[in-house]
Amino acid sequence: MRESSHPPAGPPLAGLRDRIAALSGPDAAPSSRIATGHAGIDAALGGGLAAGRLHEVFAACADEAASAAGFAAMLALRAGHAAGEQALLWLRCDDAERRAGGLYAPGFAELGGDPDALLLALAPDPVALLRAAADAARCAGLVAILAECWGNPRILDLTATRRLALAAEQSGVAVLLLxxxxxxxxxxxxxxxxxxxxxxxxLDANAPGHTALSVELQRQRMGAGGHAWRVEWDRDRCIFREPALSGALVPLPQRGSAAAAAERLLRTA
Incomplete structure (x- = not known):
């Protein structure tokens, strides 16, 4: 395979390699499934999200950047909770900091994460970002890697994602490409x-409810895509679950079925 002719990453990312190397464990780990806690998602995925694989998380539109970032972070936290570890690497480009602002540690903690276990690194461009992600993905000491990329850089092609996928398979680390x-x-x-x-x-007293997201599994390599769910995030247990009921009740009829009564209620609403 021909090596890229791009210049090597600068000193900040070179230092990151040393920190990642200190976490290194065995060379390779077999792929396993990380149960998300949501029955529908786990069934569609054959038991849960595959560790040691590359996963893409897209924002439905630019305004949904925070929602997509939150979902990717939740998947990483779920992986950490299942493994009993929390070493998470979040890679971003400098332009992500300019466009979306810096990561907010109290917000990460509100999702159930430990900001002290979060390693954040900034890359000057997508080339350096992908190189750092590939280096980090070979480190079995990390629970997950979240690489945040804006737009459609030319370097992010099929070959680049294959490199990330192979590195993830070698270490058993889940790589989330945001x-x-x-x-x-x-x-x-x-x-x-x-x-x-x-x-x-x-919640009670009209307090803000749990974080809720609409997620769509558009494709998967070893199964069917096209599934969509609305999910809630349980920060205490670090799992996804079905949304809580709204509390609205359909009155039971004295005659006939409850389904017929609900249908009549909808027609008159």
């Missing part, structure tokens, strides 16, 4: 997701 304001292209990703915000159900 795509913002981007169009889907051919890739070696095991799954591709599209994410948007969803309304949450208020």
């Amino acid at each position: 795509r913002i304001d981007a169009q889907a292209m051919p890739s070696a990703a095991d799954t591709r997701w599209q994410v948007a915000a969803a309304p949450s159900v208020a």
Whole structure:
């Protein structure tokens, strides 16, 4: 395979390699399934999200960047919770900081993560980002890698995603490629997701409800795509679950079925 002619990454990313190397464990780990907690998603995925694979998470539109980033972070936290570890690497380009602002540590903690276990690295461009992601993906000491990429850089082609996928398979680390304001292209990703915000159900005393998202499994390499769900995130247990009921009740009829009564209620609403 021909090596890229791009210049090597700068000193900040070179230092990152040393920190990643300190976490290194055995060379390769067999792929396993990470149960998400949501029965529908786990059934569609054959038991859960595959560790040691590359997964793409797309924002439904540029305005849904926070929703997609949240979902990717939740998947990483779920992987960490299942493994009993929390070492997570989040890679971003400098332009992501300019366009979306810096990562908010209290917000990450609100999702159930430990900001002290989050290693954040900034790359000057997509070339350096992908090189750092490939280097990090070979480190079995990490639970997950989240690489955030905006737009459709030319370097992010099928060959680049194959390198990421192979590195993930060698280490057993889940690699989440977060795509913002981007169009889907051919890739070696095991799954591709599209994410948007969803309304949450208020708690008692009208307190803000749990984080809710609309997620669509657009494709998976070893199964069918085209599935969509609305999910809630349980930060205490680090799992996805079915949304809570809204609390609205359909009155039971004295005669006939409850389904018929609900249908009449909808027609008159």
